[in-house]
Amino acid sequence: MSKATDKLEVNVPDSHKNKASNDFDRIFGNHETMVSDGSEADLHQEFYCCEKNPGHPDFIPIKTFSIEHIPQRHQDRDLYDFITSIADMTVRVDVKLTSQNRPMFWPRTDVKYPFYEMKDINAGKNRRLGSGRVSLVTKYVDGYDADGYKNLMSYNVCPCHTCRESVNASAVWWDIEILTATHVVFDDLEAAQTTCRLFYDDKDSPVVTIDGVCVGFQNIERDWCRLVCVTCNKELGDKLSQMKKRCNTLWKVVHPKYYDSKKDEHKLMFIVSHPHGRPKYVSIGQWEDRIHLKNFIFNGNQFSYKTSTCPGSSGATVYCLGYTGWWLFQLVHSGSKSELNYCSPGFVL
Numbered sequence: 001m002s003k004a005t006d007k008l009e010v011n012v013p014d015s016h017k018n019k020a021s022n023d024f025d026r027i028f029g030n031h032e033t034m035v036s037d038g039s040e041a042d043l044h045q046e047f048y049c050c051e052k053n054p055g056h057p058d059f060i061p062i063k064t065f066s067i068e069h070i071p072q073r074h075q076d077r078d079l080y081d082f083i084t085s086i087a088d089m090t091v092r093v094d095v096k097l098t099s100q101n102r103p104m105f106w107p108r109t110d111v112k113y114p115f116y117e118m119k120d121i122n123a124g125k126n127r128r129l130g131s132g133r134v135s136l137v138t139k140y141v142d143g144y145d146a147d148g149y150k151n152l153m154s155y156n157v158c159p160c161h162t163c164r165e166s167v168n169a170s171a172v173w174w175d176i177e178i179l180t181a182t183h184v185v186f187d188d189l190e191a192a193q194t195t196c197r198l199f200y201d202d203k204d205s206p207v208v209t210i211d212g213v214c215v216g217f218q219n220i221e222r223d224w225c226r227l228v229c230v231t232c233n234k235e236l237g238d239k240l241s242q243m244k245k246r247c248n249t250l251w252k253v254v255h256p257k258y259y260d261s262k263k264d265e266h267k268l269m270f271i272v273s274h275p276h277g278r279p280k281y282v283s284i285g286q287w288e289d290r291i292h293l294k295n296f297i298f299n300g301n302q303f304s305y306k307t308s309t310c311p312g313s314s315g316a317t318v319y320c321l322g323y324t325g326w327w328l329f330q331l332v333h334s335g336s337k338s339e340l341n342y343c344s345p346g347f348v349l
Contacts, residue, residue, distance in 0.1 A: 026293050026302055026345050028106065029337025031114040031183050034129040034277050034312040043129070047276040050310060052336070058308040059281035062087045062272070063202050070284060074268055076257070079321075082250040083270055083282060086317065088243050089134035091178060092200050092274040093227070093315060096127050097193035099186045107221050114183040129277035131316035132180035132196065132227065135330070137241045142171050151175060152216055158232040160211045174237035176210055178227040180315030181332050181344060185227050188214045196229055198236075202279050208236065222300070223334045223344040225315075255322070263322025269307055271333060273316035283308040287320050293345055300345040309333055309341045318343040 036042060050056065060069050065087070067080040098118040106113050118126060138145050143156040157163060158173035178196055185194055194212030199205055210229040218225040231237055258268065267286040274280055285307030293300045303320055318331040331343040 027291065027304060027335075027337055027340075027342040028109070028111045029335045029342065031314055031335045032130075032309055032311050032333065032341075033114065033181075033184055033314040035126055036129060036277065037126050040277075043277040046311075047278050050276065053275075053308055053310055056275065056281070056308070056310070058285075059275060059283055059310075061202070062280045062282060065282050069282070071268070074266070076254075078250060078253045078257075082247070082254045083272070085243065085247040085250050086133065086270075086319070087201075087272045087280055087282060088199075089240070089247060090272045090274070090280050090316065091132050091134065091196040091198050092277060092280075092312075093130040093132045093178065093180050093184055093194060093196055094127060094277075095130070095185055095190055095194045097190050098126075098128075099189040101187050101189065103220070128184065129274070129312050130180060130184035130314040131273040131312065131333070132178040132184070133272075133317045134176055134198075134240055134244060135179040135226065136175075136177035137237070137244045138175045138177075139237060139241070140173055140175065152228060153214055158230060159213050160230045160232055163232060170232035172234070173230055173232040174240065175213075176229045176231060176237075176240060177216060178229055179317060179330060179332060180225050180227055181223045181334055182218045182220055182225040183223055183334070184315040185212070185215060185218075185225050187218070191215050191227055194227065194229075196227075198240075200274065200279050205279065210236075222346060224330075224332060224346065258322030260322075263320070267320070269303075269305060269318065269320045271307055271309060271313065271316050271318055273309065273313035273333065275310035275312045277312050288340060290320075290323075301348050302342060302345045303331065304340045304342045306340060309336065320348075323348040 067075050098115050100119050102116050102119055103113050104116050140151050143151055157169035157171055163169035191212040191214050195209045198208045210231045213228050213230050216226040216228045269287045271283045287303045287305040289304045291302045313333050316333045318333050331346045334344045
């Protein structure tokens with residue numbers, strides 16, 4: 001049986017009861033990670049019994065997504081190609097362990113942190129499903145990249161699960177960094193028990209997965225995580241490298257078109273995710289508010305929106321056209337509160 005959110009209660013210590021629940025003005029609500037103790041068939045059933053978006057009318061299957069799905073005044077071929085390039089790199093994140101290191105509360109608040117009380121449940125008994133996106137692809141030979149830098153974990157051979165059990169581990173592999181939310185993958189313990197499914201476009205898509213290894217960077221307050229996965233499959237590594245280059249090229253064309261007045265005038269945004277752990281869907285809409293977080297690191301910003309999301313959308317990249325930039329400037333879907341959804345706080349230009 002599947003369930004959208006954990007229903008466990010937290011006993012709040014007296015030391016927290018008078019503490020401001022939101023002392024840096026960011027939005028807190030319900031996470032949208034899918035929790036399942038069942039099969040793919042259970043996820044299918046959950047999708048069709050969804051209470052948040054019955055029938056999912058505003059989710060467009062990537063297989064049928066066309067330029068006509070974009071609002072008429074934005075039906076630009078470059079924008080369409082950019083959305084499809086993001087879809088190409090969107091992954092389903094499957095986590096099979098809850099770390100003992102998860103905190104009870106979000107930092108500086110008395111707001112319950114997701115899955116804190118699941119950390120005593122045996123590994124594999126509950127799986128968490130979220131979304132993410134390939135954000136960087138780096139090829140390593142004998143542990144070094146093309147610029148002569150050693151890989152993050154100082155491996156000399158491929159650290160994928162197959163190579164770790166082989167006496168003939170590959171000396172050539174690719175680090176695939178996945179951008180997702182910290183509440184989806186919290187630390188290295190969880191990363192080692194995580195797999196990402198690529199190219200899951202419809203129910204008949206072949207199963208292509210990569211192994212999680214570690215967390216390259218995470219920030220709990222920002223709810224922002226870079227999960228490092230690996231593959232020694234040359235065909236897959238080269239394919240992802242080319243997809244990443246195509247996305248970079250398209251971003252450099254699309255971003256300037258919305259950088260000035262259009263970003264606040266049109267408020268156009270989109271999200272590609274795996275709702276309910278199902279094949280990927282595109283959601284297109286407008287953001288509602290840009291919230292400036294005065295006491296937050298980097299004087300960050302958080303966007304709220306009604307653009308459709310569901311359990312399983314946590315960690316999906318959120319593109320508010322004209323605002324989203326590279327690396328630390330990228331936003332991910334963090335949760336839902338009342339009728340609004342919201343992204344992780346971030347520094348945007």
